[in-house]
Amino acid sequence: MKTCIRLRNEQPEALPEPFAHDDVRYPPELVRAFLTQYTHPGHLVFDPFAGFGTTLCVAEEMGRRASGIEYDPQRCAYICSRLRHPEALLQGDARLLDTYRLPRIDFTLTSPPYMHRDDSTDPLAAYQEPGGGYDAYLADLQEIYRQIGLLMNETAVAVVEVSNLKKSGSVTPLAWDIAHAISQVLHFQGEVVVQWEPTYGYGYDHSYCLLFTRP
Numbered sequence: 001m002k003t004c005i006r007l008r009n010e011q012p013e014a015l016p017e018p019f020a021h022d023d024v025r026y027p028p029e030l031v032r033a034f035l036t037q038y039t040h041p042g043h044l045v046f047d048p049f050a051g052f053g054t055t056l057c058v059a060e061e062m063g064r065r066a067s068g069i070e071y072d073p074q075r076c077a078y079i080c081s082r083l084r085h086p087e088a089l090l091q092g093d094a095r096l097l098d099t100y101r102l103p104r105i106d107f108t109l110t111s112p113p114y115m116h117r118d119d120s121t122d123p124l125a126a127y128q129e130p131g132g133g134y135d136a137y138l139a140d141l142q143e144i145y146r147q148i149g150l151l152m153n154e155t156a157v158a159v160v161e162v163s164n165l166k167k168s169g170s171v172t173p174l175a176w177d178i179a180h181a182i183s184q185v186l187h188f189q190g191e192v193v194v195q196w197e198p199t200y201g202y203g204y205d206h207s208y209c210l211l212f213t214r215p
Helices: 017-022 028-038 054-061 073-082 094-099 134-151 174-182
Strands: 004-008 044-047 065-070 089-091 105-110 152-162 165-167 170-172 187-197 206-213
Touching: 004 028, 017 073, 028 054, 028 105, 028 152, 044 054, 054 065, 054 073, 065 073, 073 089, 094 134, 105 134, 134 152, 134 174, 152 174, 174 187, 174 206
Parallel strands: 004 187, 044 065, 044 105, 065 089, 105 152
Antiparallel strands: 152 206, 165 170, 187 206
């Protein structure tokens, strides 16, 4: 795969009304591009932050097996209504990943819940609870990916789609901080820069897909 790709930031389907105000999905085309490059039919694709189910639904459409975790029960119900195999999705906390009976992983792609340096809520609890701060958030992500690494097959690739964040004149280097945190437990293979048309958000027209393999 090229280290810089260009994609349309468009969704083929709108979200239902309860979620319409919170549409932070990456488009299905991003998932297709990475699954074409790194997986084959029958491979298991895992998403630890399933969101609205884009990764899992595209995986099923492309003949891959899907597995994922989503914290928010309403989002879980929505994803399950779209999956051919809804039992593949667990409603739970990715930080407890090693307490679930999960299969071996051939590929994982997600966009984690974002956090600004000064956010007070916990992104990994769907922003519903007080958080422990930015450093705790990064430590949680690192631990989640340590656990994911134990499930990855030898040739598996982990992809994390993320952006730096601009807010009120300040920048949270979220993509770079996440890359550094996860690279302590997985091998960092570099990034694919995605140029989005017409725009991405968070003050940018691009995001990063960070690539990791087992150490």
